[in-house]
Amino acid sequence: MAMIELDTIAVDDTPKKARPERRPEWIKVKAPSGDTYEGIKKLMRSKELHTVCEEARCPNIGECWGAGTATFLIMGDTCTRSCGFCDIKTGRPAPLDWHEPERLAQAVKAMNLNHVVITSVNRDERKDGGAPIFALCIARIREIQPGCSIEVLIPDFKGDWDALKIVMDAQPEILNHNVETVPRLFRKVQPQDEYEWAMTTLENAKKMQPDVLTKSGIMLGLGEEVAEVKAVMRDLANVGVDILTLGQYLQPSTNHLFIGRYYHLSEFAELKEFGLSLGFKWVESGPLVRSSYHADQQVRALSQIYKQLSARAAV
Numbered sequence: 001m002a003m004i005e006l007d008t009i010a011v012d013d014t015p016k017k018a019r020p021e022r023r024p025e026w027i028k029v030k031a032p033s034g035d036t037y038e039g040i041k042k043l044m045r046s047k048e049l050h051t052v053c054e055e056a057r058c059p060n061i062g063e064c065w066g067a068g069t070a071t072f073l074i075m076g077d078t079c080t081r082s083c084g085f086c087d088i089k090t091g092r093p094a095p096l097d098w099h100e101p102e103r104l105a106q107a108v109k110a111m112n113l114n115h116v117v118i119t120s121v122n123r124d125e126r127k128d129g130g131a132p133i134f135a136l137c138i139a140r141i142r143e144i145q146p147g148c149s150i151e152v153l154i155p156d157f158k159g160d161w162d163a164l165k166i167v168m169d170a171q172p173e174i175l176n177h178n179v180e181t182v183p184r185l186f187r188k189v190q191p192q193d194e195y196e197w198a199m200t201t202l203e204n205a206k207k208m209q210p211d212v213l214t215k216s217g218i219m220l221g222l223g224e225e226v227a228e229v230k231a232v233m234r235d236l237a238n239v240g241v242d243i244l245t246l247g248q249y250l251q252p253s254t255n256h257l258f259i260g261r262y263y264h265l266s267e268f269a270e271l272k273e274f275g276l277s278l279g280f281k282w283v284e285s286g287p288l289v290r291s292s293y294h295a296d297q298q299v300r301a302l303s304q305i306y307k308q309l310s311a312r313a314a315v
Helices: 035-046 061-066 100-111 131-144 161-168 183-189 195-208 226-238 265-278 295-314
Strands: 071-074 115-120 149-153 174-176 213-220 243-248 282-285
Touching (some): 071 100, 100 131, 115 131, 131 149, 131 161, 161 195, 195 226, 226 265, 243 265, 265 282
Parallel strands (some): 071 115, 115 149, 149 174, 174 213, 213 243, 243 282
């Protein structure tokens, strides 16, 4: 196994007095609690599973877990990349656990989910990026929880066609890969990633399986200009992305990239309208929006739209 060399995260040299010190009033997060929340937490621990909800300190964990939904994090809790916004630890990961798909599927069945989101750390020490684990998870969930729709939030696999095809051949309902930021900030925000890899992944996914919904997301507040955000949105629309999420970046700790600014609610609303005008079928835009926020609603609504379009085409 080859040693992974990790780049150093660029440090934001914005003067401290220029950084936002208080969250605006429209960003409020409730502390997670409740029986359903605690039940899901115990279930995850009992099956030795991870969730990105916990690892990435998602602000919606209380809402989502309270509603009985969660985003599973597969292939361990250690990433081979060192993105400046992410709270998942970086280092040399343990070998892949080929029994993990079975445990994950059993958890989905125990929770009686009708929609599940599966994401992962980056596994750049493998040429296939761990793509076979995604495919096995999809297949096993289909076997023991029929009718459950599946969204996979995948790494870019460095734009590799063969790795992506392993996932697409398993036919998830939604193939998600987040571009995260604008090209100018890529080296600062995600130093081991490339903008072209992200776009290639999303474009190739549509080429392989035109009927599978594709999805991507952008974080706002890392120092980008609105014009740059709109340019990325155009690029995503041009490669056929169906669903777009836009959310405010929130600094997980003082060791992470600083917040450039907070976007106002009116700006999120304006970007949503702009996205819809570009042809996205669904735009989720708001301060606390994260990649899997309202994912179950998206797949249900858009699947119904596709059914209607197919019925019209057949007439």
